[in-house]
């Protein structure tokens with residue numbers, strides 16, 4: 001610990017996180033570390049998708065309620081959306097529990113210290129590389145609407161674990177594209193950009209993992 005403290009004091013936060021990453025690469029328990037990192041990011045992704053979808057459903061409900069004259073079909077649609085919100089909330093609760101369970105499996109040592117330090121950083125998800133990544137996926141970081149920044153400011157105790165960028169479930173991104181992906185397309189999309197354990201390790205996965213878990217950009 002002493003060395004880490006000295007590095008942080010003299011060279012700053014990024015330097016100490018890089019130092020921890022170098023140590024991690026030398027440790028034999030790296031498979032446990034990888035599982036921890038990928039599982040945490042995957043469950044956070046699921047939480048974000050749920051919340052973004054819920055936000056969008058609220059927008060749809062409000063839009064329909066504000067429209068003139070509610071037909072019986074509208075009423076049926078509203079009920080469906082309300083039911084989906086309840087389902088999403090239940091899922092979100094399950095994911096929150098899963099997050100804490102996954103988090104408790106973080107191997108003690110440089111990974112745990114690095115993860116805790118990075119996640120204690122206010123608005124960690126607004127790291128410039130994560131913002132570029134959001135913009136590249138046509139998320140709101142590429143626009144001036146400010147949705148991603150607001151998410152951190154407006155997070156509550158319940159939603160704090162799901163702060164982060166837009167997903168394909170988000171309303172303003174759907175409006176910007178002019179269409180919504182089908183359920184199947186969304187699944188494909190999340191698989192393509194996900195880091196779940198069934199995906200082979202590659203430079204993309206490593207980049208996402210080090211950014212989310214340690215706040216380190218390995219582009220340099």
Ligand SMILES: [Zn+2]
Pocket residue numbers: 139140147166167170172173
């Ligand atoms: Zn968006």
Ligand SMILES: [Zn+2]
Pocket residue numbers: 131134135139140141142148164165166
């Ligand atoms: Zn964003």
Ligand SMILES: [Zn+2]
Pocket residue numbers: 140143145146147148172173
């Ligand atoms: Zn937006």
